[in-house]
Amino acid sequence: MxxxxxxxxxxxxxxxxxxxxxxxxxxxxxxxxxxxxxxxxxxxxxxxxxxxxxxxxxxxxxxxxxxxxxxxxxxxxxxxxxxxxxxxxxxxxxxxxxxxxxxxxxxxxxxxxxxxxxxxxxxxxxxxxxxxxxxxxxxxxxxxxxxxxxxxxxxxxSRDDLARSVAADPARVAAVEAALAGVDTSSGSWRDAALRMIRLVTTHTGLGTVATDDELAQLVGDLRVDEVLEMAVELLERETARDDVAFWTDVVRRTPAPALAGPAVLLAFAAWLAGHGALAWCALDRVVEVDADNAWAGLLARLLEQAVPPQVWGDLEPPGTDTDSHAHESPDVA
Known part of the structure; x- marks a missing residue:
């Protein structure tokens, strides 16, 4: 349903x-x-x-x-x-x-x-x-x-039309896939990758611009590191959610399937923070395409199913923490 x-x-x-x-x-x-x-x-x-x-x-x-x-x-x-x-x-x-x-x-x-x-x-x-x-x-x-x-x-x-707005663009995916061949994510620490991610995301969301193929290839490669993805989620804010939706929509449409889960999770959370639950579900559908058991997707799905408002952002624990199994079961948001 x-x-x-x-x-x-x-x-x-x-x-x-x-x-x-x-x-x-x-x-x-x-x-x-x-x-x-x-x-x-x-x-x-x-x-x-x-x-x-x-x-x-x-x-x-x-x-x-x-x-x-x-x-x-x-x-x-x-x-x-x-x-x-x-x-x-x-x-x-x-x-x-x-x-x-x-x-x-x-x-x-x-x-x-x-x-x-x-x-x-x-x-x-x-x-x-x-x-x-x-x-x-x-x-x-x-x-x-x-x-x-x-x-x-x-x-x-229609909802199908909305879903198509976050669907893969094959030509642009191919361009990023080619750029990924030149990305080295094995050198440096996850902190180096996180700082690189923060600089790139904040620059483009602040200016309203899109990443180049090379930048996007490095970004989605870095986001495959759990700590980097968690920091990217923490960057999201209600006040800038519409800018984040625009940026991550472009990223999701251009990202090859093996690296798609992280960007799609970020789009889903940005859409929820912007109050656009239908778009958040469409983004979660893209996550499930490549990672049916994604913990971040499971957390957001529960928030959406319970109509939890974005005002609780900041009080949530990331998935996998000790409180995750019960803190989001029936959140008191009234």
Whole structure:
């Protein structure tokens, strides 16, 4: 099951179903399909989340738990549910089960809609008088979308489109692969490699530039040393997360598979710090391609699954420490 939490988009005030339908792609970073989206309000640290819409009735309980558990943990007061589906039955089945569980947990469901991408339909008895064939809408020119563009937020056409934004670029990978042949990581200490990494990363993220093939080859070679990767993770900060996302996205797209895990971990954490959970999951997918048991990826996956906000950054222990097995099991972030 795929679950994503929202990025730090501008603040919007939704006053109509059309406003809600316009804001979802902006906060997620892509236009969802076959999905259950939950927008939360009233908690100490509100979040918004998406899961795949289950078509098998046996999977409904898992989806309900995936959304209700973090809402309860973060003491959310109110939610809006938007279900993306061309079929009424699976959407209504999930909406009913989810609304019951939320309300039993003391969380009010303010609104609940289904959309097929062109028309919206009320669920749970909201919006009386809406015709059975739904209400046609078009949010392509909505002011929320325009405001997001002004703020520099890119909204992708789909999750697949978002995933392609971090996919390998074969020609550029080949260029770095050739440069790797000339990289010597056997000489010098890991501290030398860490200092080299810090200088390169801080220079390029500060200037908004990209590494040359030779620089990138040396960087990804150095990141294969555990201590260097941990220091690179420690360099990440919420205040500069968007710059870090831009830099590490470029690195991930150009890195050969044998050296991919470290850069993809760094992109995933940078995306989480930027509040872009969907991009973080896409980056984690790239990690799993080459290292299914990566400890850093496991740590971030737990944070994302529990909707842990980036505000806890700095209090986390790296994977493999004595506290890792229990400190992140149920973090108190409310």
């Amino acid at each position: 795929t679950r994503e939490t929202s990025r730090h988009a501008p603040t919007f005030v939704a006053r109509s179903p059309e406003d809600l339908l316009a804001v979802v792609p902006v906060v997620l970073g892509f236009a969802p399909t076959d999905s259950v989206v939950m927008l939360t309000f009233g908690g100490a640290r509100p979040f918004h989340a998406r899961v795949d819409l289950p078509h098998d009735p046996g999977d409904v309980a898992e989806v309900v738990g995936a959304l209700v558990d973090p809402a309860v943990r973060h003491r959310v007061g109110r939610v809006v549910l938007v279900l993306y589906s061309g079929s009424d039955q699976p959407a209504r089945r999930v909406a009913n089960a989810l609304a019951r569980s939320l309300e039993r947990s003391g969380i009010a469901v303010v609104d609940c809609l289904r959309t097929d991408g062109q028309r919206w339909f009320p669920l749970l008895g909201r919006h009386p008088g809406v015709p059975a064939h739904g209400v046609r809408y078009d949010v392509t020119g909505h002011r929320f979308a325009a405001e997001a563009v002004v703020e520099g937020f890119v909204t992708h056409a």
